[in-house]
Amino acid sequence: MAFRYAVASGNWNNTATWDGGTLPTATDDVFSNGFTVTINSSFTVLSIRNTLNATAPTISAGGQFIYANGGNLTCTSAQAIYVGSTTPTLEMTLTSGNSAIFNGSVLTLINTTGAYNAIRHSGTGILSLNGNYNIDSTAGRALISVTSTGILNIIGDISSTMAGSSSNGNTLLMTTAGTINITGNVTASTNLALSSAPIQIIGGTINITGNTNASTMPAIYMGGAVNYNQIGNVNASPVQPAIYNSITASTISITGTITSGASAPAIYSSFALTSNYSAGTFVKVSGNVVNASNNMAIVAPRVTIDSATSSWLYQISTGGNRILYAAGVALGNPIAANVRFGTTYGASSELTGTLRVPSAANVLSGVLVDATTGTLLMTPSDFWNYLIASGFTANSIGDRLQNAATVATTGGQIAAYTI
Helix, strand or coil: CEEEEECCCEECCCHHHEHHHCCCCCCEEEECCCCEEEECCEEEECEEECCCECCCCCECCCCEEEECCCCEEEECCCCCEECCCCCCCEEECCCCCCEEEEECCECCCCCCCCCCCCEEECCCCEEEEECCEEECCCCCCEEEEECCCCEEEEECCEEECCCCCCCCCEEEEECCCCEEEEECCEECCCCCCHHHCCEEECCEEEEEECCEECCCCCCEEECCCEEEEEECCEECCCCCCCEEECCCCCEEEEECCEECCCCCCCEEECHHHCCCHHHCCEEEEECEEECECCECCEECCEEEECCCCCEEEEECCCCCEEEEECCCCCCCCCCHHHCECCCEECCCCCEECCECCCCHHHCECCCEECCEECCECCCHHHHHHHHHHHCCCCCCHHHHHCCCCCHHHHHHHHHHCCC
């Protein structure tokens, strides 16, 4: 391992940018040293830093690494980015149509002062991050900050290990109407400041494929109008919701199980419950909702459920649970072809049987039918009378044979002739 540092602003692949006139390698920790280094191709190092190094080699704090279109940086150290300046160490400034990739995890924001960022997306292009991201108790405004209307894609988990009540920071903060797509779980810490949730969203759209888990703070804090979509489970803690909507109406769509905690809902719209009821959070649920300890899993003025897949578990006042199912939910009901014709059934009487069962009087005596046996008796006279009654109906055997010649009719014809 070696410390490498920029000696001028320029492209990463330009040897004149670096000390010693050679490019950093995969075994190096790389410092910006007060300069701006442009990631203009694919590179792999241990870490990137804009921190101070007071001993040899002497390296200044400040500077940053920015992307050119198609830039791809991989940092293999467990701590991929070190922050020592109010200027973000890594920044995406490119406009729509441009894209860049960062591969690496940032598990702590190493600084003790100010509103530092490890990564900032200030452009309108697409920035993709592959790794796990966590903000720790040393504070800092946001480990990852989105300040423009670009797209941020994250594959990895978002968490927080902040503690106490004085620290103020987020692992991910979006202050604009951008778009964030996360494939991974979001897990809160034991900090007591609601706005210090791992993810704070002031506006825009966020799409999560994964679970959200509260602790003594929410996993998601909405400080503005947000379009929120999640495929995964929403889990409150005993004291806080997983999703906390505090200021402006948002649309929250959940496909998964929503479970309240011992003393907290899973989704909570605080502002709408004190003033603007009709403009409160609109929660759309496709999945199961579970009330725990008599607490509603969703506390919001407007809630809809998917008619095909949802159920809602309530506690019975005298003890035990009862699950309410939406119409169309598969509950192990028999198919309509196995239910007697005209019989309505299902959780909401939405199904009708089509099976036609003959009555016992129309089934031969002793033959099992439905829940009984047939009672129909056929005697020889029944068969004879039937033949007599139907013997000369149109196109029957009797009808066809009644004009056929027989020995008797032929003999009668012959005897009738006068010779």
